[in-house]
Amino acid sequence: DAGVTQSPTHLIKTRGQQVTLRCSPKSGHDTVSWYQQALGQGPQFIFQYYEEEERQRGNFPDRFSGHQFPNYSSELNVNALLLGDSALYLCASTKWTRADNSPLHFGNGTRLTVT
Amino acid sequence: SQQGEEDPQALSIQEGENATMNCSYKTSINNLQWYRQNSGRGLVHLILIRSNEREKHSGRLRVTLDTSKKSSSLLITASRAADTASYFCAYNRGGFKTIFGAGTRLFVKA
Numbered sequence: 589d590a591g592v593t594q595s596p597t598h599l600i601k602t603r604g605q606q607v608t609l610r611c612s613p614k615s616g617h618d619t620v621s622w623y624q625q626a627l628g629q630g631p632q633f634i635f636q637y638y639e640e641e642e643r644q645r646g647n648f649p650d651r652f653s654g655h656q657f658p659n660y661s662s663e664l665n666v667n668a669l670l671l672g673d674s675a676l677y678l679c680a681s682t683k684w685t686r687a688d689n690s691p692l693h694f695g696n697g698t699r700l701t702v703t
Numbered sequence: 704s705q706q707g708e709e710d711p712q713a714l715s716i717q718e719g720e721n722a723t724m725n726c727s728y729k730t731s732i733n734n735l736q737w738y739r740q741n742s743g744r745g746l747v748h749l750i751l752i753r754s755n756e757r758e759k760h761s762g763r764l765r766v767t768l769d770t771s772k773k774s775s776s777l778l779i780t781a782s783r784a785a786d787t788a789s790y791f792c793a794y795n796r797g798g799f800k801t802i803f804g805a806g807t808r809l810f811v812k813a
Contacts, residue, residue: 630805678745692748
């Protein structure tokens with residue numbers, strides 16, 4: 589039973605470029621959340637996708653966008669990269685329930701470096 | 704910005720000692736969770752405590768929750784070198800977003 593997988597593991601981009609990160613959720617999960625984690629900090633919520641729609645968004649600019657596919661996999665796109673976008677990008681999946689108590693299952697992240 | 708705060712930011716102890724980490728938050732919550740992260744990898748869920756619970760145990764882990772003080776603590780008993788990691792508290796307020804604190808970096812010396 590595969591857990592959450594993310595690709596690529598590492599990426600180096602130049603300021604102004606665009607990047608796409610990919611995530612496959614754990615089998616049986618239908619909800620994908622994306623987090624940005626700067627060095628030495630906790631994860632910051634970017635957005636969450638459910639039923640192919642963005643369900644909630646954190647305090648990130650429109651340069652950050654996403655998509656969820658019918659198979660529940662997801663992409664995170666970042667346009668016009670800034671040096672400050674350098675971080676570990678984490679994808680987390682869960683099976684949504686009304687009880688709101690489902691823990692998140694994380695992938696190992698994509699380390700993005702912007703030069 | 705982070706809406707949870709862990710204390711201490713860093714903790715160094717000897718193997719066999721207990722490690723206690725604290726978390727404070729600012730709003731009412733539905734549940735509080737603790738996660739562990741090894742050196743730049745993904746986070747792993749450790750334990751969840753609901754807002755109507757006061758204490759929960761899982762193996763060597765003990766979590767308490769005091770909603771009147773808006774605080775939680777994670778106790779790791781008889782720590783091992785393999786417990787060296789960052790520990791994060793996280794909570795939901797009823798929406799879809801799980802909010803994480805800045806974490807406590809635990810170093811267990813063998």
